Amino acid sequence: MSEQGKGSASTSTAAPAPGSDTYKGWLFKWTNYLKGYQRRWFVLSNGLLSYYRTQAEMAHTCRGTINLATAHIDTEDACNIVLSSGGRTYHLKASTEVERQRWVTALELAKAKAIRMMNDQSDDSGDEEPTTQSDRSEIQGTLKILVSKLDDLSTCNDLIAKHGAALQRSLSELEGLKVPLEGGEKIKAVNERATLFRITSNAMINACRDFLDLAETHSRRLQRALQHEREQRTHLEETIEQLAKQHNSLERAWREAPTHASSTPSAPTTSQRSERVSKEDASDEDEDSEYFDAMDESTEFITVTASENAQHKRSQSNLSGAIGSQASDWDQEDHMSPICNDVSAKGLMRRRQHRTQIPDKPNYSLNLWSIMKNCIGKELSKIPMPVNFNEPLSMLQRLTEDLEYHELLDKAARCESSLEQMCLVAAFSVSSYSTTIHRTAKPFNPLLGETYELDRLEEFGYRSLCEQVSHHPPAAAHHVISQRGWTLRQEITIASKFRGKYLSIMPLGAIHLHFHASGNHYVWRKVTSTVHNIIVGRLWIDQSGDIEIINNTTKETCQLKFIPYSYFSRDVPRKVTGVVADSEGQAHYILSGTWDEKMESAKIIQSSEGSSGSEGKQKTVYQTLPPKLLWKKYPLPENAENMYYFSSLALVLNEPEDGVALTDSRLRPDQRLMEEGRWDEANSEKQRLEEKQRAVRRRREAEATDALDEECDYDSGREYEGYQPLWFHQRRDSITGETNFVYKGGYWESKEREDWSMCPEIF
Structure with a gap:
């Protein structure tokens, strides 16, 4: 990181008139409290402000650069300027107020120009290639x-x-x-x-x-x-x-070694030597590393399963009674996978005869590193990607995949105990990651106004609708209503960064789940996904971070921890642990499992302070009843490895269906061509759709700018898309205080009328 603190600007010489492409001059810059202000040569060019110790250094050494497109410009007094961007701050000082004003004017003009250039070069669909x-x-x-x-x-x-x-x-x-x-x-x-x-x-x-x-x-x-x-x-x-x-x-040989073959999964093994190399390289990306050196005691508590006698004695105690008498029936059900609880629904599914396979993925060889090597540090939506690295599903369909284990919510809606209900909600939040274990391909970025419906009212009692409501930033709104007693809504914005060795994907936005009978309202957010081995080796994905689920009705909470993979950890890979506590903070359930296989819950019957961990922190010891199964992953379909590792639900998401809106993802031609294995045609069609959408956006922005100019109400620097979603509108959430998109109704009524005249022509 560059020098921070108070900075200073200086005397500006050889500076052309503000507004030109290049502006140069001497300014005083604050370095530290020992040296104070130091005279530096500053050059403003192409939206970048760089500085040098002398003019001669311009040929070989730049001391620092700030991108004005994302910078904040402020003034402290008559001669001072403060520039800040991305944690980097320059405090500058000019020799006179006139010089200060010249620099401020030049900086503001350069910033406005840089913002315009960035917007002109932005990719409306997120997949534009810089050289078409x-x-x-x-x-x-x-x-x-x-x-x-x-x-x-x-x-x-x-x-x-x-x-x-x-x-x-x-x-x-x-x-x-x-x-x-x-x-x-x-x-x-x-x-x-x-x-x-x-x-x-x-x-x-x-x-x-x-x-x-x-x-x-x-x-x-x-x-x-x-x-x-x-x-x-x-x-x-x-x-x-x-x-x-x-x-x-080497990976294969290590995996087949007798001492390791049965204990360590293959995907993380691929990363082990990569981590060793990264330590030897002393990379400047260490601050972004997802690895942890010491993970011997990853959890913040210790769980001890009680004996049979202890179970009998504790069953009459106040501790177990606090959970409620309903636990027995719920615990018995948990020995079965949730899919076994609705046989009639499975029968209906079979009668509808949904497809069970899609065309095999063609064997196209394309080097991912050759595409991404020039994109380090960029947003994922800015990285040019051909369909070769996609899967034939859109982001809206991937979002709908969260409903694969909707039976957990049906079951939770029948719970009389809110703590038991919290356990099932937590299992549902973890289950949405189980489909990602082998899914390293990128879904299609939806076009603005694109929708996706999943109508399972007859089979499973719910209807789901997604709409792409924004492109900058890209955001999708999702609404699900179930006749079995629950409603789920979310607005997800994807923030992502490519770091060279790995790709981090950070979903932003809250998920809201409301149960009709009890009125319980749960809110939580997703964790970070990381794709490793971008440069060499086999791609593998990891989930890491914390999820806090809050029941805003009862104030009960669940703290889930997704433990990142570590070479030095003795824990099973992809481990998830959690604690369910009441409104007073007293723990009642321990959750444990992995995000790719299953989750279990164990009722706490006693707790005590245990020994200190490796960092000197004292851990709580929970004595629990034997764990009960909450959720277990469904097996993948036969030949899944040749069908993008799609689950049974993913295989039917892009299945053609009559009566859907004209903007539905099933009707997207480039995605359909890719599913059929016609990738060259899909790339051409994708380019056509992107250019069509860019033209629509330019026309919309021009019309909006003209209208605002006439009213003299144009807010300089604010990107104006002038677009309003068709089925969602913005409202401030009373719980989180955030402004997000919620379903405003009308979609399913239009489907019944078979009237889609209001839909824009985006394909």
Whole structure:
């Protein structure tokens, strides 16, 4: 991080008028309390403010840079300027108030220009390639034209020399004819002019010859340099491929070793050597590392299962009675997977004959690193991605996959004890990650206004609707209503960063779950997902972070901890632990399991302070009854590895269905082409949809800007999309205080009327 603290600006010299592309000058910058203000040379160019100790340093050493597009500009007094962006702060001071004002004006203009450029270059669908196929075709066409013109120039060179010599001969022949004196003088004058033309033509011919020779020489040198670069690239790709093969071979050998084969899963194994290398490299990304060195005691408590005698004795105690008499029936049900609790629904599912397979994924070889190596530090939505790295589902459909284990909510709605209900809600929140264990492909970014419905009213009693309500930032709103006693809504915005070694995906936004009978209202947020081994090796995904589930009706809470994978941990990979506590903070249930397999709950019958952990913190020891199964993952369909590792629900999400809205993801052509294995056509269609949406957005912004300018009410610097979702509207949430999109109704009524005239044409 650069120098922080008070900064200072200075005397500005050699500075052109504000508003030009480059602005330079001396300013005083605050360095530290020992040296105070130091004179530095500042250069403002292309929306970036950089500084150097001297002007000579501009050729080799930049001391720091701030991107004005994301910077905040402030003034402290008559001569001071404060710039802050991303945790970096410059305190600058000019020599006079006039100089300060010149710099502030230049900075503000540069910031506005940088924001406009960033917005112009932004990708409406999140997948635009910086150099499109049409751009590449245009470059190739231009090169062909240049080559053709060079050939024409060479031909003209020869023709001028040929015709010039012929003209000279003809004039010489005319001079030899016997003509009157006056005619001879005119012929002589023409001959002199022809001689001048010949001299000029020869000069041009020589210049053209020199140009042709030079162009030919440089062309050969550039061709050799290009060929060398191609060979180097090929060699590098072969080296990386060989390294990947050796990496996988070592991984296989380590996995098959007798002492480790039964204890460690394959996916995290892929990361173990990567972590060792990262420590040896001393990478500057250490601050973003998802690994932890000491994980021997990852949980904040210790659980001890009580004996049979203790169970009998404690069953009559006040501790167990505090949970409620309903526990017995609930505990007995938990020995079964939730899917076994609704046989009739499964029968209906079979009668509807949903599809059980999709076309196998084609074996297209494409290097992920070659796409992402220039995108380190960027948002995921800014990374250019062909469909080769997608899966044939949209983000709206992935969001709907959260409902795969909706039976947990049906079961929770029947609970009379709110603490038992909390356990099932917690299991539901964990179950949504079980589909991600092998799903490292990227879903399609929805187009603005795209929707997705999942109508399972007859089979399972619920209806789900998603809509893409915003593009900057990309946000999707989701609403589910169930006849079995619950309503779920969420608005999810994806924030993501590519760090070179891994990709972090941070879902933002709260999930609200309301049970109709009890009135219990639960709120929680999702954890961070991390995709590892971007450069080399097999991709694998991990979930890490904390989830706090709050029952805002009873003030009961559940603290869930997703423990990140560590090479040094003795715990099982993908472990999740949790504690369910009442409004007074007293723990009643312990939750444990993994986010990819199952979750269990154990009722606490006694607690006490135990021994200190590795960091000297005293851990609580909970004595519990034997754990009961809350949730267990369904097995994947046969041949799932060739169908993007889709679950049974994921296989039917993109199944064609009659009567859906014209904006439904099932009707998206590029996604459909990809599912059918026609990836080249899908890429072309994807590009068409993106360009169509960009044109619509530009037109909408232009109309909105004109309207606001007329009213003299334009807020400078604010991006205006002028778009209002069709089925959701913004409301302030009374619980979280956040403004988010909630369902306003009308969709299912329109479906019954078969009237979609209000839907925009986005495909």
